[in-house]
Amino acid sequence: METKIDKPVFTGTDTYVLDPELAKIVNASIALEMPLLLKGEPGTGKTLLAYAIAEDLGMPLVVLNVKSSMKAVDALYQYDTLTRLNDSRFGDSKRDVSNIEDYIKMGKIGQAFTSDRRTVLLIDEIDKADSDFQDDLLDVLDQMSFDIIEIDKTIKARHRPIIIITSNSKKDLSDPFLGRCIFHHIAFPDPDMMRKIVNAHFPDIGEDIAGACIKAFYALRDIKGVEKKPATRELINWIRILLMDPDFDPEHLMKGDIPYLGVLFKKSNDYRLAQKYVSQA
């Protein structure tokens, strides 16, 4: 394979352990200039991937946190009519009331398009908004441009951003949208991979502690009837707390004495199930 110098290649960062399969997909998404759509259980590092790519490639990251009530145009730009109305009445600002452009503010996608440098654009949890939102974004992401209707101006992306889109729920996005994306589903890491992830976050952690924690963690994930299983994020937080506790001893974990269950299980019912499991062990 011919390597071109101007093509960025993503190799992972110190704290983000990159699965080789995912690495290929990220690089293909950059090379094919297609957005990368990531799905997977919450807490498997979908959002973190975008941060890691930005850090690794030294590009600024623009995050669009999608909200349920969001319209596509909100992500592109905003026309601040109220300020303009206010200025026209009181006229005490430096803005020029007759120039609408003074009242146009760029949304997150607008910012990514107008940035001087190439950016990584993260569209987080796109499934939160309704399907109109996705359909409206389609053309924008396809053409890499959008119109500001109020001033009849077209904003074109100066540099094509690297686009990462995450979706939490397993609900499918619309077909045309999927057609334009590269898709990957991040499976929950297996214990070996998890060990690497833990080591990346806690370089000084002892083998025995890491092993005991991971073993206990996977056993807890297998408790039947739990609605929200603890994920990587919970494990990392849990280990952080265990390490701060002066009384913590990995031996106890092995014996089934598991402290700080509340860090791992956040629904009251799940917490009860976990407690029951621990007291039986």
Added chain:
Amino acid sequence: MFVDFFYILKDQGIPVSPTGFLSLQEALAKGLITSLDDLYTLARAVMIKSEKYFDMYDRVFAHYFKGAELKGPLIEEIDRAIKAMLEEWLSSPKAMADFLGMDENELKKMTPQELEEYFRKRLEEQTERHDGGNRWIGTGGTSPVGHSGFHPGGMRVGGVSMGHSAIKVALERRYKDYTKDNHLGPAQISEALRQLRNMIPAGPKDQVNIRETIYQTMKNAGEIEIVFERSLRDKLKVILMIDNGGWSMDPYIEIVQILFNHASNQFKDLKTFYFHNTIYNKVWEDPTRYHKPFYVDDFARLDPETRLIIVGDASMAPYELMSQHGSIAYNSPQTQPSIKRLEFLAKTFRHNVWLNPRKAHTWPHTETVEIIREVFPMFELTLDGLEKAVAHLMQK
């Protein structure tokens, strides 16, 4: 390149599009694919757009590039049978051992893997199926044995480890669990229920209506006149009736529980009632069906725009539904057969659905399901069914 591969994927029911195929060609042209591993990963990333189809992709990939047999329905059946056998074995090891003509203790010595393998062998002998080349089946890390953790050894099956060849990875069938239909978890339920709402302006006037503000300001000769209005709130009323009695609903407790939890989070105005098998003159507000009865006639006093969702398997003896004296509970004299009560409810609340946790293809086997379907539109309690039910409830 790989045109056949594309068509096999399509024939197997995976929604692959020409666009995706062209993207694959582009990836090939750009030199992104230099090995079979790359092909496996990237062809999937550009062509398969849902993890539901990853498992099928794995199977097609293994078949196409190695000629591994495509797994037909027979083997699927064997998989199911093995699962059933293992469950049986868990609940009564002795009965299972007797059935197989084996010593219970001998079976107990086996690891779960051996046990599964053994069951499979027996089943395959039974169906007189040539089992050559199928050794790999069931090693996919998704076997029911590994995760229930019942075995004293506490082992876990499978797991992903990279560095395998693409075909081996494909053969691992890591995505078996994500296959269509069998996955209705909390996330999907709340997603499906989210569509069910009725937005009505309510609460304090705290939102600026920009259009109206500008209009009024102009009318006011530029003197600013800000117009406030109420924000939209969800005012949907929902009644959820759950069949929580009888062994026939037992297998579905977990899924109904999840549905109930999410419904209570989702709907501000939710009333839940419980019944056993079918509805007679009253339902209960408490799950024990003892303390707080609610008379069915009283539903006539509630808002007729309320959405009625009934969850139950609708399976019972026909007389329970059709006869005036059908109630199986002692001490509950009835004036009307249950079917009349159901018809009354369906008439009172014109937005109504019946969610049935049993699979739709089994419905025609039960007479009462068919009768109730004539009264209520019935949907499977799956993601698909739930979405259809919600769409039905939202019709004008």
